[in-house]
Amino acid sequence: MEYHNPKIPEHINTSREHPLKEFSILLIATLALVVIVSLLLGVGGSWFAGKIPFSAENKVASFYDITEFTDSASHPELTAYLQSLADKISVAQKLPKEMRITAHYMDSDTVNAFATLGGNLFIYRGLLEKIDNENMLVTLLAHEIGHVKHRHPIKSLGHGVAVSIAMIALTGSGSTNIMGNAGILTVLKFSRDMEKEADQEAMNTLHALYGHLGGGADLFAMFKKMRQKMKMDESPALLSTHPLDQDRIDSFKTMASEKGWKSKGKMTPLPGFFKDSLQSKRQ
């Protein structure tokens, strides 16, 4: 008997295919999967979160002692004024009874205001200092209250949680902090459609309270000026979640002409104590 080890042809146990081909196909497929799954789950999570009754959202929000972080207590007059405007706007926007808005004053240079879970509104001194009249302030508050009315904070949270869970399931790791940055006291990310929806609410409110849209466009013109001063380049409209400033300014005119509303009118001045309150307790 003879024993031989003949030469065996190559590529029986291995593939002739270039490894980069498999790599690119798999990478593209995975990315597509991630995008599709996160889109679907994001939309689903946001939809489900929108079904959570506001009372439940309130309960979650009440776990946190928000007053601890705010400067409302040291500025009672200003806070009461902001609250009274918020209440007026709530009536104008026909918010459901359980949807109570609470205005909080933040004594900080940050030029910002945001709405978060439980109908909590945070307004920073930095932004209030740039407000010239009540109409502008109402535009700002009505915009934020519009977010609450359309349940944007909880929808944004639901979106974020669903996407995080999907990513953890898919990658097997990822941030264990599912809530991520979507905590109660932080700024939630709203989509461009949400911002537009809130802008619409602001316009309706302005018309309901003052009979004209004056001051609305001024608020966004102020933002635009500020951004230009800081030389912050506006990212292209597709990438940014906020509508471009100029688009927002124009949207007030468009809305006025569409509905036959007045785009300008008599401005209501801010109360006398407003500017003084902002000065107080500043060091």
Place this chain on the structure above:
Amino acid sequence: MFDLLFSLFVTTILVSLGYFFGRRAEIKHFNNLVKREATMNKLPAMASRIPPGDGEYDQYLVSGSVVIANDYFKSFVAGLRNIFGGKVRTYETLLDRARREAVLRMKEKAQALGAEAVFNVKYEASNISGQYNKRLPVIEVHAYGTALKKQF
């Protein structure tokens, strides 16, 4: 956001390094295997357990083993493959190289003994990283058999 970009950057670097060095080493190794096998085929290795009955043989245990490190590119592709299923081609080449290298080393030992053939050849493959397979993706393949040397 910065964390994400940073880990993306690190992953890209590791995958590219793994691809360039891993691929280079693999091609070199395969060329080397083909060359050595062509000469070593004179000394057959058989899976048969029954030695040839045409004479008296001295018997020696011979073994060859090799440890090959995986690279980041292979793991990355295999990780993606895990999602969709199918042949993990990047690991097929890795194991093929390890098996062939182990047999060649075993044959080289048999040749040094002056053996004519190796019988009853068996393979064992193991992941030497144990439970820490994420940190140290290294495989060992061990081939062993009975070398037969004709008695004079």
